[in-house]
Amino acid sequence: MTLRPLNPADIEEGLQRLNEIAQVIVSLLGEVSPRRREHSERVANLAAQFAESARLLEETGPYRLYLAGLLHDVGHIASPPMEEAADPAKDETRLRRHPVAAVQALSKFQGFAPLLPAVRHHHERFDGTGYPDRKAGEAIPLEARILRLVDCWDGLAAGPGSLERGAALARLRELAGGELDPGLVEPFVRFLESGEPPAGDFLARKEASLIRQSFAGILQKFSSGKLVPPAMPQVVFELRNVIKRQDSSVKDLADVLEKDPVLSLRLIAVARSPIYKGYGEVKSVQAAIPRLGFKETLSIVVAIANKSLYEARHPLHRVLMDKLWVHALASAYAAKLVAQSLLLEDPEGIFLMGLTHDVGKVVLLRAFADLPESATVSPETILSAIQDAHQSVGVMLVKRWGFGEEFARGIALHEKDELTADTHPAILAVHLANRLTRRMGYSFFDPGAEEPAAIVSARLLGVSSEVLEKVEARVREIVRDVAHLF
Ligand SMILES: [Fe+2]
Ligand SMILES: [Fe+2]
Ligand SMILES: [Fe+2]
Numbered sequence: 001m002t003l004r005p006l007n008p009a010d011i012e013e014g015l016q017r018l019n020e021i022a023q024v025i026v027s028l029l030g031e032v033s034p035r036r037r038e039h040s041e042r043v044a045n046l047a048a049q050f051a052e053s054a055r056l057l058e059e060t061g062p063y064r065l066y067l068a069g070l071l072h073d074v075g076h077i078a079s080p081p082m083e084e085a086a087d088p089a090k091d092e093t094r095l096r097r098h099p100v101a102a103v104q105a106l107s108k109f110q111g112f113a114p115l116l117p118a119v120r121h122h123h124e125r126f127d128g129t130g131y132p133d134r135k136a137g138e139a140i141p142l143e144a145r146i147l148r149l150v151d152c153w154d155g156l157a158a159g160p161g162s163l164e165r166g167a168a169l170a171r172l173r174e175l176a177g178g179e180l181d182p183g184l185v186e187p188f189v190r191f192l193e194s195g196e197p198p199a200g201d202f203l204a205r206k207e208a209s210l211i212r213q214s215f216a217g218i219l220q221k222f223s224s225g226k227l228v229p230p231a232m233p234q235v236v237f238e239l240r241n242v243i244k245r246q247d248s249s250v251k252d253l254a255d256v257l258e259k260d261p262v263l264s265l266r267l268i269a270v271a272r273s274p275i276y277k278g279y280g281e282v283k284s285v286q287a288a289i290p291r292l293g294f295k296e297t298l299s300i301v302v303a304i305a306n307k308s309l310y311e312a313r314h315p316l317h318r319v320l321m322d323k324l325w326v327h328a329l330a331s332a333y334a335a336k337l338v339a340q341s342l343l344l345e346d347p348e349g350i351f352l353m354g355l356t357h358d359v360g361k362v363v364l365l366r367a368f369a370d371l372p373e374s375a376t377v378s379p380e381t382i383l384s385a386i387q388d389a390h391q392s393v394g395v396m397l398v399k400r401w402g403f404g405e406e407f408a409r410g411i412a413l414h415e416k417d418e419l420t421a422d423t424h425p426a427i428l429a430v431h432l433a434n435r436l437t438r439r440m441g442y443s444f445f446d447p448g449a450e451e452p453a454a455i456v457s458a459r460l461l462g463v464s465s466e467v468l469e470k471v472e473a474r475v476r477e478i479v480r481d482v483a484h485l486f
Pocket of ligand 1: 072073098122123
């Protein structure tokens with residue numbers, strides 16, 4: 001029986017699991033001795049960053065070294081806490097057992113097997129006088145030699161009674177060839193002097209760079225056409241044609257809609273909701289259209305059709321998508337209500353612009369959710385990466401969907417404050433809607449204490465506080481009563 005070669009993605013995922021377990025173990029160690037825990041974390045971070053920056057280990061090597069660093073002293077769990085003075089005569093043997101004790105415990109979990117040599121040998125000395133196996137020189141695994149070096153540095157520079165930096169560096173150099181691998185000491189000193197933040201959190205930096213790379217990859221694929229963006233549902237285009245024709249009847253519209261049963265059912269559900277209250281029960285698309293009105297029907301169908309873009313498998317991504325959806329829908333209605341109250345042209349077009357202003361976020365999140373590493377990245381990291389790129393992706397997408405220049409400008413400008421009286425009113429309405437919904441809490445951003453009438457787009461449009469209050473109240477009703485029906 002031969003083993004299937006491992007997929008690098010499986011390995012990354014495995015490392016995440018190992019990290020979780022290692023964190024549990026090191027936090028137990030911290031219960032016995034907070035100082036040992038802090039020491040372990042410093043050694044783990046510094047060793048991994050040094051190994052990465054000096055390119056000492058291949059691929060996932062620095063990550064594995066980080067884990068070994070976290071665990072290297074867990075065998076001390078039964079030793080007297082570092083905070084208590086040890087009795088050298090009595091405790092020496094017990095203290096020296098800690099690498100072997102750690103290996104014995106950790107070997108009970110298969111996944112830790114690759115870390116064990118580093119843990120077992122982190123007290124071997126380069127000259128062969130260390131423990132537990134009195135190994136010497138390069139017979140000591142490289143990971144263990146790195147840990148010995150960083151462990152030693154931590155004792156000199158960060159431990160109790162630590163030396164000032166210059167003296168610590170001098171002492172470290174003296175240990176080269178005796179306790180420490182002389183081939184590592186100078187590169188390590190250079191690394192320390194290089195100004196890289198040695199105290200930084202290795203995993204956080206790893207996560208940030210992982211997500212930067214992923215998003216750069218997505219953007220690249222997207223602009224070179226290798227990543228096929230989601231289609232704007234066909235029904236949206238068909239409907240716009242039906243409504244543009246002056247002589248269209250309820251039946252024409254119903255004929256288009258009834259081709260899509262899911263869409264029809266949702267439309268009926270929206271028409272029956274309390275905010276569109278009226279006489280008689282709505283049981284068919286033909287009855288729903290007059291209840292909603294021709295144009296409102298268009299808006300709702302467009303929104304229902306768009307909702308399919310907001311699907312996600314992973315629960316974390318689903319939570320993010322749901323929030324994006326509520327933000328999009330609330331922005332669409334807010335923009336349309338503002339447009340209607342100011343008698344702007346084409347409120348339905350403005351609705352669609354409000355609905356799609358953040359579509360770049362949806363596309364990015366969807367593409368990111370398909371990457372294997374995505375499930376392990378925190379929502380904050382995902383959101384800030386998405387935020388940076390979403391306008392340009394949105395613009396590319398709506399252009400591909402065949403929307404005009406003005407529409408694309410609306411997507412590009414929705415978060416910019418450099419608006420003027422010449423800016424198209426539709427763009428101003430969407431800008432305002434985005435800010436109003438943020439204020440109302442339908443957003444990932446802090447609502448802040450913004451006075452709505454003072455928002456630049458509100459001033460340029462000349463919307464009064466009273467109108468804005470009414471818009472907000474209506475949008476709240478819509479989100480409460482119908483957002484989940486789409
Ligand atoms: Fe140790
Ligand atoms: Fe945005
Ligand atoms: Fe937005």
